[in-house]
Amino acid sequence: MRRLALLAVLLALLTGGPAAWAQDGPDYEAWARIAEQAETVTERGRASDEAMEALRGQLADWREQFLTAEGRNSDRIATLRSQIAALGPAPDVAAGAAPESEDVAARRTELNDQLARLRAPVIAAEEAYLRADGLIREIDSLIRERRTDRLLELGPTPLDPRLWGEAGKAIAGTVSALYDEAIRSWQSPTGHVKFLSNLPIIAVSLVLGLVLIFRSRIWMRRLVRRMRDATRRGSGVWRLVVSLGQIVLPLGGLLLLVKATELTGMIGPHASPLIDGLPVWGATVLLVWWLGDEVFSRADDVATVPLEPARRIEARVHVGILALGLAAHDLVVKLGGSERYSDEVLTVLDFPVLVLVGVSLFRLGLILSSRPAPAESDEDGSLSYARRLLWFIGRAAMVIGVVGPAMVAVGYGQAGLALVYPAVGSLILLGVLSVLQRLIFDVYYLVTGERDHEQGGLIPVLAGFVLILAALPVMALIWGARTADLTEIWARFREGYSFGETRVSPGDFLTFVLVFVIGYMATRLLQGGLRNSVLPKTTIDPGGQTALLSGIGYVGIFVSALIAITSAGIDLTALGYVAGALSVGIGFGLQNIVSNFVSGIILLIERPISKGDWIAVGGQMGYVRDISVRSTRIETFDRTDVIVPNSDLISGTVTNYTRGNTIGRVIAPVGVAYGTDTKKVERILQEIAAAQPMVLANPPPNVVFRGFGADSLDFEIRAILRDVNWSLKVHSDINHDIARRFAEEGIEIPFAQRDVWLRNPEALRVPAEPVGEAPAPAEEKPEEEPKA
Numbered sequence: 047m048r049r050l051a052l053l054a055v056l057l058a059l060l061t062g063g064p065a066a067w068a069q070d071g072p073d074y075e076a077w078a079r080i081a082e083q084a085e086t087v088t089e090r091g092r093a094s095d096e097a098m099e100a101l102r103g104q105l106a107d108w109r110e111q112f113l114t115a116e117g118r119n120s121d122r123i124a125t126l127r128s129q130i131a132a133l134g135p136a137p138d139v140a141a142g143a144a145p146e147s148e149d150v151a152a153r154r155t156e157l158n159d160q161l162a163r164l165r166a167p168v169i170a171a172e173e174a175y176l177r178a179d180g181l182i183r184e185i186d187s188l189i190r191e192r193r194t195d196r197l198l199e200l201g202p203t204p205l206d207p208r209l210w211g212e213a214g215k216a217i218a219g220t221v222s223a224l225y226d227e228a229i230r231s232w233q234s235p236t237g238h239v240k241f242l243s244n245l246p247i248i249a250v251s252l253v254l255g256l257v258l259i260f261r262s263r264i265w266m267r268r269l270v271r272r273m274r275d276a277t278r279r280g281s282g283v284w285r286l287v288v289s290l291g292q293i294v295l296p297l298g299g300l301l302l303l304v305k306a307t308e309l310t311g312m313i314g315p316h317a318s319p320l321i322d323g324l325p326v327w328g329a330t331v332l333l334v335w336w337l338g339d340e341v342f343s344r345a346d347d348v349a350t351v352p353l354e355p356a357r358r359i360e361a362r363v364h365v366g367i368l369a370l371g372l373a374a375h376d377l378v379v380k381l382g383g384s385e386r387y388s389d390e391v392l393t394v395l396d397f398p399v400l401v402l403v404g405v406s407l408f409r410l411g412l413i414l415s416s417r418p419a420p421a422e423s424d425e426d427g428s429l430s431y432a433r434r435l436l437w438f439i440g441r442a443a444m445v446i447g448v449v450g451p452a453m454v455a456v457g458y459g460q461a462g463l464a465l466v467y468p469a470v471g472s473l474i475l476l477g478v479l480s481v482l483q484r485l486i487f488d489v490y491y492l493v494t495g496e497r498d499h500e501q502g503g504l505i506p507v508l509a510g511f512v513l514i515l516a517a518l519p520v521m522a523l524i525w526g527a528r529t530a531d532l533t534e535i536w537a538r539f540r541e542g543y544s545f546g547e548t549r550v551s552p553g554d555f556l557t558f559v560l561v562f563v564i565g566y567m568a569t570r571l572l573q574g575g576l577r578n579s580v581l582p583k584t585t586i587d588p589g590g591q592t593a594l595l596s597g598i599g600y601v602g603i604f605v606s607a608l609i610a611i612t613s614a615g616i617d618l619t620a621l622g623y624v625a626g627a628l629s630v631g632i633g634f635g636l637q638n639i640v641s642n643f644v645s646g647i648i649l650l651i652e653r654p655i656s657k658g659d660w661i662a663v664g665g666q667m668g669y670v671r672d673i674s675v676r677s678t679r680i681e682t683f684d685r686t687d688v689i690v691p692n693s694d695l696i697s698g699t700v701t702n703y704t705r706g707n708t709i710g711r712v713i714a715p716v717g718v719a720y721g722t723d724t725k726k727v728e729r730i731l732q733e734i735a736a737a738q739p740m741v742l743a744n745p746p747p748n749v750v751f752r753g754f755g756a757d758s759l760d761f762e763i764r765a766i767l768r769d770v771n772w773s774l775k776v777h778s779d780i781n782h783d784i785a786r787r788f789a790e791e792g793i794e795i796p797f798a799q800r801d802v803w804l805r806n807p808e809a810l811r812v813p814a815e816p817v818g819e820a821p822a823p824a825e826e827k828p829e830e831e832p833k834a
Contacts, residue, residue, distance in 0.1 A: 071115050071167055074174065077108055081177055088184045095189060102185045102530055106537065109178035115171035119164045126161045130154065186530070193526070196460050202390045203457045204397035213394035220316065220385050227314030240311040251306035258299025266291040282488035285348075286481075289340070293332045300328040319384040320377070327373035334372070334474060338365030341477045350480035351436065353413065361413050364406040368470050371403035375467065393459050397451075403466055404451040410473070411443030439476070443469060464526060471524040479517055483510045558614040565606025573599055592657055592673065600675075638693070639676065645692035646675035655695065655702055660771060662701040664694055703770055709742075710770025714780045717758030719794040724751060724759060730791060731763050734783045740776050741765040758796045 084101055087093050093101070133154050137143035145151075202209060231237040241248075266289065273285040304324050307313065313321055342358040342365070343349040349358060375396060382392045415437045450466035453459075486509045519532050573595050581591045655661055659670045661680070668682035678695060680688045703710055718727050728749045735747035747765035754760070767776055788795060 071118070071171070072108070072111050072174070074170060077174060080104065080108070081181065084181050084185075088181065088188065091188055095192065098185050098189055099528075099530060102182055105178050105182050105185070106530075106533065109175055109182065110537070112171045112175035112178060116168055116175065118167060118171070123161065123164050123168070126157055126164065130157050130161070133157075182534070186534070189528070197464060198458070199460060200457045201459045202393055203455060204394045204459075205455055209390045209394050212388075213391045216385065216387055216391045217395070220381065223316045224314075227316055228312045231310075231312040231314065237311045240309075244309040244311075248306045248309050251302040251309070255299040255302030255306065258302070259296050262295035262299065263292050266295065282348075283485065283492050286340075286485055286488070289336065292336050292339070293329070296332055297325070297329055301325055316384070319380055323377065323380050327376060330376070331366075331369040331373050334369035335366055337474060337477045337481065338362045338369075340481050341365075350477075350484055351414070352433075353416070357413050357416060361410060364410045364413075367406040368403060368410070368473075371399050371406065372467070372470060374399045375403070389459075393454070396463075397454060400454055400462065400466060401451050403470060404447040406447075407450075407466065407469060407473075408444050408447030411440040411445075411447060413440070414443065415440030439473075443473065468525045472521060475517060475520060475524065479513055482513055486510060486513075554614040558610045561613045562606050562610035565609060566603060569599060569602030569606065572602065593653055596673075596675075638691075642676045642692045645696040646673070646677075648696055649673055649678070649692055655700065655705070659705060660703040662703070663690060663698060666690065708769045708771060709766060710773060711764060711766050712770075712773045712776050712780075714763040714765075714777055714784075715752075715760065716763070716781075716784055717755060717760050717795060718788075719796040720759060722759060722793055726791070727759075727761060727793060730787050730793075731761060731784070734780060734787060735763045735765045737783070738765065738776055738779060740767045740769065740772050742768055757798045 084105060087097075087101060133150060136154065137146055139145050146154075232241070269291075270285055270289045273281055273288060304321055307321055339362060340348070341350050342353065342361040344355070344358070346355075351358075351361075353361065378392065378396045378399065381387070382395070387395070446465055446469040450462045450469070452462075453465065454462035522532065523529070576598070577591070577595055581594070584591075586594070649655065655670055655673070655678070657670055657673060661667070661670060663680075666680060666682060666688045668680040668688065670678060671681045671687070672679040673692075675692075677689045677691050680690055682688060716731070718724075728751065731749045732747065735741055735749065736743075738747075741747050742765075745766055747763060750762045750764060752760040752762055763780060765776075767773060785795075787793075
């Protein structure tokens with residue numbers, strides 16, 4: 047009776063499902079009946095997981111319809127609310143306020159009635175949505191509790207010798223049934239005739255299938271080796287495509303063998319499930335073998351996991367064992383289902399396979415977490431990120447390889463199986479990702495021609511990131527997540543997030559991004575057109591053109607953001623409250639940035655400096671190369687870039703040598719020896735200054751006799767240049783001419799001299815002999831010369 051009741055509920059769900067829509071919205075009467083039936087099923091909690099999943103799917107469809115119905119008449123409702131807001135708040139007559147006019151009151155009542163009528167279906171959809179969502183949550187919770195209970199259930203242990211005999215009898219019975227089916231089919235007249243009539247096709251299929259199975263992989267490996275040795279552009283992509291033949295050709299041979307077996311006519315009910323599963327098991331083994339050959343390839347430039355050659359060989363062996371273990375596990379499960387084996391028999395049959403898989407998983411994890419080569423470490427000796435990730439994966443595989451079989455051995459069979467085989471599937475998925483990542487690099491090299499595909503570019507790195515994101519749902523399914531869990535996450539994502547009375551969905555976000563990108567591109571196109579076509583034909587100086595283009599860019603980006611927010615339906619009121627609350631804290635934390643930003647706006651408007659000006663600020667001197675809203679880039683005469691905050695240019699002292707024009711003065715000092723004719727020196731210097739082509743004739747250059755120095759008579763040439771940027775060159779040319787003319791005229795350019803005079807020379811005398819030492823011999827007096 048219980049099963050009949052469940053079937054009746056499912057039939058009602060299928061016949062009265064969400065397809066029954068009225069023109070004005072969902073059929074709430076049908077929904078009420080289904081909701082009541084679903085509540086009854088969840089309260090009893092006796093339905094199977096399959097029935098629960100079917101029920102959940104129906105409720106999810108209804109919830110999707112209610113979510114769509116919540117958005118009905120949204121534009122008209124927003125218009126009515128705006129009209130009511132335009133009338134202002136209703137006066138509080140009880141508080142003594144004057145009543146509003148009859149026309150305004152009647153209009154307010156009419157608008158409120160219209161709003162209530164339009165809001166009624168929306169409120170009904172919201173209520174139904176919450177009810178459907180609650181039922182879905184109850185079903186998910188019930189299913190998760192059941193799965194948790196099964197994982198923690200203590201079952202039979204495969205180490206119990208009493209179960210071995212039962213497992214042996216079950217296998218013997220299956221083998222006997224397969225043998226009897228084959229004999230009966232052979233002995234039957236129709237089966238014998240069918241076999242003989244199909245014998246040529248069977249023989250050809252058998253021979254061709256065996257050749258493809260045992261020889262095609264060798265042929266493809268030779269071809270792949272030749273393509274790998276070729277250094278042509280794109281060889282990595284074509285090599286990978288050709289290597290897929292190691293899967294396709296042997297699998298084709300296996301299909302031929304299956305076809306030949308079916309043509310014999312000896313396949314009965316017991317052998318049919320096994321024959322049907324052969325292609326799946328073969329494809330699994332071939333795919334994992336091929337993946338192991340790619341990830342742990344013999345060629346260093348092909349292997350995606352950097353290991354020593356000997357370790358790569360061992361890793362390929364264990365990958366092949368894992369492939370056979372997966373196929374054997376699926377064979378046991380399918381055999382147990384078709385032959386109706388008990389849980390004890392399945393546990394005993396699957397335990398040797400599980401142990402073999404656990405040992406290979408442990409060894410493979412040991413290989414992955416082995417000590418790396420010095421080339422795989424960073425400069426400071428620490429492991430690279432990829433190597434640390436491999437170490438973590440290897441350690442996890444080692445732990446699972448030991449813990450999983452141990453849990454099955456003590457009786458927690460479901461938990462052990464849910465640990466080991468998902469771990470193998472995760473390693474396979476990671477291998478597929480590494481091969482696909484290498485393929486992306488090879489394709490990038492094929493398209494761009496850049497050989498540094500280890501570094502790659504932004505595009506292959508982003509593509510690898512997208513691969514990782516796409517693999518997350520697959521990884522979740524491998525570890526036991528339900529498809530309904532993933533669809534629920536997607537439904538929540540599509541539902542969006544609420545900010546006050548505004549709900550932002552992924553569609554709104556995409557609308558915002560699309561509109562903003564269009565506005566941004568339009569702004570850049572306008573800037574490019576003005577920069578290349580319009581502004582060069584005007585009389586605006588380059589600094590003004592830069593300021594105008596920058597202002598158009600900022601205004602365009604701001605307007606694009608406003609239009610994008612409005613198009614996405616985001617209410618700026620709530621964001622305004624948040625921005626106001628955060629403005630105080632942000633103001634204190636970002637006051638320097640804001641100061642530089644405002645200073646940049648002032649620089650672009652007032653333009654005290656422009657691009658290309660020669661300025662000096664804060665001890666730095668150079669040419670202005672770029673002015674942004676936060677800082678200004680100055681290129682010094684040493685060809686180094688100095689980033690100066692804009693606030694320093696506004697609040698500090700700035701010397702602009704070329705503001706408005708390039709006229710400037712050069713001063714060339716020179717000294718002559720004392721005793722030189724000063725008028726002659728002045729005349730020579732005047733001639734030298736006037737001979738310089740960059741010196742202006744009006745005003746004429748001037749020679750100044752500055753004074754009497756410590757070592758020389760000091761003169762200066764002061765001249766106005768038509769381009770101050772050439773001041774150093776002109777100064778150097780003047781010095782060369784001075785040295786040449788003074789040498790011709792015999793005028794000396796002195797250098798500094800100093801006379802040293804000792805005030806106390808007696809301080810340099812030798813001190814007296816110390817007491818106690820023998821006196822020095824007396825000096826002999828020189829003989830006096832005879833007087834004349």
